Structure formats: C-alpha cells, structure tokens
Amino acid sequence: MTDTQFDIAVIGGGPGGYVAAIRAAQLGLKPVVIERENLGGICLNWGCIPTKALLRAAELRHSIDEMADFGITVGEVKVDLAAVVKRSRKVAGRLSMGVKHLLKKNKVTVIAAEAKLGAAKDGLRQINLSNGDMVSAKHVIIATGARARALPNIEANGKTILTYREAMVPETMPESLIIVGSGAIGSEFASFYHDMGVKVTLVEALDRILPVEDEDVSAFVQKSFEKRGIKIMTGVKLQAVTSDANGVQASIEGQDKPLQASRMILAVGITGNTENLGLEATKIKVDRGHIVTDQWGATGEAGIYAIGDVTGPPWLAHKASHEGIICVEKITGQKDVHAIGAGAVPGCTYCRPQVASVGMTEAAAKQAGHDLKIGQFPFAGNGKAIALGDDGGFVKTIFDAKTGELLGAHMVGPEVTELIQGYAIARTLEATEAELMATIFPHPTLSEAMHESVLDAYDRAIHF
C-alpha cells in the first residue's frame, strides 16, 4: 500500500459512508473508505435495492391476475423462483459496481478490510486493518450500519428462522410463513411472499401494523392485507419458538395452540454494528446498541464521528447519506450547514399498497399541542388511479391551523413512494397551505390527490 495517511477515513461503504467519502473528495479532502464486504452496504446489497427487485417481480405476478380486467388474456403463468432471486442479485451487483466506479471517479481510496480504531497521535487517528496494515486519518467517520436484531428467546438459524438476509434469497418457497414484526421490512416481506403464493401470518407486538405510521394508514394497510388473505395478529407477545425439520412453532402468550408455519422471518428492528471497532478504548458512548452522537455526528471522542444506522433510528439509507454530507461539511467548516430537522426524513414502505410519509402523524401533532387542519383525499377520486386500475388508498395532510405549516403528510396507495418528495420539498421550503393550493398539479396524475388533500384540509376539495 502506498498511501496510508488520509484526511478522512470512513469505516463502512454503505449509503452513509460512500456518500460521505464522495462529499469529502468534492471538498478537496483525501478520503479513504474501509469496507469489509460489499460497497453499497446493506441497502444496496441486502436491503432496499434487492427487495425492490423482488417486490417488482411480485407486483408483476399480481398484475397478471388482473389482466382480464384490462381485456388481456394470459396463458399459463409460472414463477421461476431461482430466476427471480437471480435477477435481484444481479440488480444489487450492478449497483455495487456503480458505487465502486463513483468512488474511483472521485479519487476515493477503497480498502477491503475490517477496521479497528487505534491510538491518536499528532492529530491523527490510527486505524488497524484486518489485513495487517495500518492507516491514519485526521477524522474518522464510523458508518458501519446495523444488522437484524435478535429477540432474547428466538435465535435465527438461517434455515427455518430467518432474518432479512436469508429471506431475500430463498431457494424454495415455504408453504407458510410467520413474519415477526410489521415495520417496513416485515410488511414488505409479507407482501412479497403472499404474492408469491405463500400463506403469511404477520405478527406484531404493538396494537397495529406499521406502528410508526399514521393510524389511518396502519388501518388501511391492515384491511388491505387481510383482504388479500394475509393473516394479521397484533398485540402479540411471543413466548417461545421451536423449530424442527417440519417448520417452526411459536407459542403465544394467552393462547393454548402454538402458531405453526414452515418458516419464520424475524423483522423486529436492527442493532448497530458497534463491535470490534475498538470503541472501548475511546470516550465514545454506546447506548442500546447504537453510538451516541450530537446532531452533527460528533461522538464523545474528538475527531471521531458516526452516521447512519449505527447511530440509531430511523434506519433509513437516505438519512444516513444526508448525515454523511452534513458531517463532512461540518468537519470542513462549510457555511450554512443545518442538522436534520424533526420530521424531515421521509419514510417509504414498498408493500402493496405502498406507504409513504413525512413529518408528524396526527396523533403526534395533537400531542405536540397543535391546532390542526386535516385533509384526506381517496385515490378513488383520482382519474389516473382509476385508469391504472389501482385506486385504493388515500393522501392525508396535516396542517397547523395557526401558521399553515405542513406538519405531516401520509400516503397509502399507488406509487406514493414516488410522490412523497413533493411534500418533503414543500416542508423544506417552508411552504404553507397557500402555496400548495396555488400550485398547479398536472392532470391526469396521481399527484392531483396531493393537491386535493391540501384543499380538503381547508374544506375546499373539488373532486370529493
């Protein structure tokens, strides 16, 4: 190795780490990314992207069932699971190559190794690499991400009890499946496996599925899942899970008969990858599996920062990327760097129906003491949605009655994950209801429902 001294060392090449490194290079610094596995991290290799590829296959499979409605007759339909999974891996592989290219283009050094923090000397932090080398850098950004959290009484074995990692590369389809946890990951797998013909039971400890979303959205998705045949159990406390060659049995508090299925997926949240980083010798604090930082990513140890999933929820790639940019800009003393504001991170779930939201739920807004103006518009009143044959769902907007601030927006239905950015921009620009009302939304588009929802908050909806 020729170069061993850098301005910034980024540990982890996921969407937080590689973006931070590119931004550092743009600002004239000399960065290094140290990645132990695949560039692009979980998101690109084992998360967001490959699951979207799987869900696309499921969606196409589902749409074949609706072809008759469109006057199209389809012959025998066969799903080649191996090919579906292969395509998903190919998509991930292509994007990982893309990240490699981007880093090269920006002259970011990439080292394939595990990293462990060493001593600080002359303003440089030493980093010991698993390949025996050592590098040093003025600043270190920990972007090691997270992994599936285990439940105290359930251990994933990778065969019958799976985490997302095994769940996205199935060799065979199970006959039946229990999914524990109904957040974004659990709900997406429920949707995928059900569309692929698996009997799915979705189990949630809290009183509703997608518990971080607005209650109206949770209720709509639950109804829609149940209508498709997904079994949903909420308020469930799992006691013990056993598994054998025939499948898994899960005993539930207050129920005599255990739940049975061929396989189980654990989707009960994630925990930060904080081990073997040499944190013990520093002043960095770890709280419940996550590194504690301030709003700029600074840890308790001077010169060491942390961003993304390793710092805690929401565990979202776009949050990690944004934190990476803020962190580097702050390190380099850029002007006008602003921490991520409350409610500024949009969230998307790609189950069928899709879910997207930004800002506060109605309950949170009420609890915060706002007087509210709430609008809701169903896609059943939207021409484009009806033409698409996908008119389930709605758009809900929540305004502060006094200031007209868009406190939150919640959407469920066709392509809403592509629509939510409109509200995110409105929030960043600090638009009020007046600007949203005065904006012309093109016809016929799904986005018209966004306009109508705003109008409805002020009793001015036209098409409902």
Add this chain to the structure above:
Amino acid sequence: MAIEIKMPALSPTMTTGTLAKWLVGEGDRVNSGDVIAEIETDKATMEVESVDDGVMAKIFVDAGTENVAVGAVIAVLAEDGETASDVAKAGLQEPSSPVPVTSVAAEAKERAEPVPVTAAPVKAVLVAAPAPQSKSSDKPRIFASPLARRIAADRNIALEGITGSGPYGRILRRDVESAATAPIAQTTAALAGATQQGDSYLVANSQMRKAIASRLQDSKQQAPHFYLTVDCVIDNLLEARKSLNAKAAEGIKISVNDMIIRAAAMALIAVPEANASWEGENTRLFRHADIAMAVAIDGGLITPIVWAAEQKGLAALSQVTTDLAARARDGKLAANEYTGGSFTISNLGMFGVREFAAVINPPHGGILAVGAGEQRPIVIDGNLAVATVMSVTLSADHRAVDGAVGARWLQAFKGFVENPVTMLL
C-alpha cells in the same frame, strides 16, 4: 354606469391607509350597507360599507396594500343590468400602474411628485401616497419563506431585522423563532460592524404605534407644556358615589372616573378660557366640554370622546363611558368617536400611581393626569386628620392656556370634586 369605490377618509388626519382585507370578491353581489372591506388607519381597523347596490366588477387594490391614498379608486361595482365585462369595456381599465406597496422601490421612485387626490381624473387613477420616509422606497426585497412570514406576522416580529440562514440569506422559520428567543450570536453576530444590539429583537410598529409616536412627539416639541398639581379630598365624592349607585337603576354603576369626567366638564364650562385649542392664527374656544378619555388597548391606547360631557348626567355619562371603553378595547370605534375634542383625562390611579404628568393629546389644550385616591394625613384647622386624597396634575398648552387660567380651572375642578353636590346641579 359603473360605480367607483374610493379609498375613504376615515378620520380628518388620514391621508393614506392600509387596505387590510376584502370581504367580497370579484363577481360577488353587493348591497348597499354591506361591509365590503376593512381598512387599517393610524388608529384602528375600520369597516367600509358599500353605498350602492351592484356586483363587484373589479378589485384594483389587493388586500394588504399599504399607503393607499385617500380618494384612490380601490374597486369598481357593476350596476344592476351591467356585467363585469361591460364595466371593463366601458373604459374603466385597471390602472396602468398598480397601487404601489412601499417595497416596490422602482415605481415609488419614479413617482417623485404625488398626484393630489382631488386632481384625480374620473378614470380610475390610483396614486401613490408619498412614502412616509424616503427610506421605505429603497427597501430591498426581503427573502423569507412563507412559513417564516406567517410566524413573523403572527408574533409581530419585523423581518427587516432578521438575518436569514437559508440559501442566499433566505429567512426561514428557525431564524424568526430564534430572533425572538435566541442569544445574540444567532441574530447579530453576522452584522459585522453594526452596533452591538444586546439580546434583543425587532417588533414591527403598528399603525397605531406610529400614530402615537408621531402625535405625542409633535405635542412635546410644539406645545409648551406646563404642569399644575393639586390634591383633592374625595371622601365626599366616594360617599356620594356610594349612595348614587345604591339608588341607581339596574345595570348602572357610576365609577369614580365618571365623576371625575363630570367634574372636569363642569370646570371647563365654568372656566371657558381653559377650554381652548391653539390653531396658530387663532385660538379655538369650545362651547362644550368634549372630553377624551384615554383607554389602554392591546398595543397602545386610544382616546374616545364623551361629547358635550357637561350635558350628561352621571347615569348617562356612565353608560357612554362603559360603551366607549368596551368598543375601544374591541377596536370597534368609528373614526368620529375618537377624533376631535378639547380636553383629555388620563387616569392611572388603578395602578397605584400617586401622581404623574401626561403629554397633551393634540389639538387639545390640556390633559388631566389623575392619580390614585389614597388615605393620607391632612391638616384641618391645625389638627391632623386622615382623608382620602387624590392628586391630579393638569398639563396645559401654554400657547392657548395661561398659568392663571389653568390654576383657576384646577380650582374649579377641585371644588366640584370636593363638593360633589355642586356638580350634580
């Protein structure tokens, strides 16, 4: 024929006003007597009623426009049988230049000479009122987010004093919020070379605030004030009030202030030279005691007038003052209810103020500052006694009222207050 609606003069001193709000939109049916707009003057927000029937054909002046000249055409009504487009065709086009808002710098500059309102031709020509200060026409556009503007307006914070932290210095919500709460560093550190402001922020001055400032500054600069203070023993007055209220009709409650107004009115009639206003070439002498009473309201004060107070008995006076005070606090006084008069009474007794000197409210000739009635030791015939004493201070405009006249007025006032029977005559 189309009917022009012009910016009304809601008070004699009004030359421009802010068109606060339209209550009808273009195309709306308007009947005579309907309130069609709200106008903010230097004193209050006033309602504008339509005097004709018709349909609102065209609104020329947007809500929120400041400095609309009195007499400017602000809208046009189509008469029955006409349509809005008829009106437009009839040659009543929208004025070539929009009514300037003070921030429209270029236009305000071009119009160096204000067109006198009376010379405005029949065709709707809207003229710019001369900007109150040349500064305002040079005002740069303020870049602020819609939400920041709302919050600033809501909290009455001036955007002018805020440094924006957004792209290209755009003022964002956080800037407005921190301007009101944050330590100095946030707002003023960026103003390199500027005077250290300390931990402070700017509040936009309302029309009322500006009116108070300019009128009272004029008063102190132009009217040579002199001050006379006298102590009044008010035990008899309190006693009289008690028995009057005991016998008064349901709903009538005479206040000490009502009795003070009554006494001041009687004194103005008894010493007519004190009931005067300086007008330069002449001094105006009033036949009635038109007494303004200072009422503190949100963001300032207003002085509604009890006209011919000397002709009102205490019961009637009480009803008038109660009504005026209530409507003053609601901002619902008509312009003629607070414009004019010859004399003011300002009472801070309820705050425990012993005595104070008030600033004359021009064009009045005097103002009586009333302190608290409190028990004090007094000497009667060489013996010490306790009495309820109220100190009052007359501020008089020496141009119109001489010291001896003021002293005689105060003597008369004291006489009525100390022997309330005489003021009931």
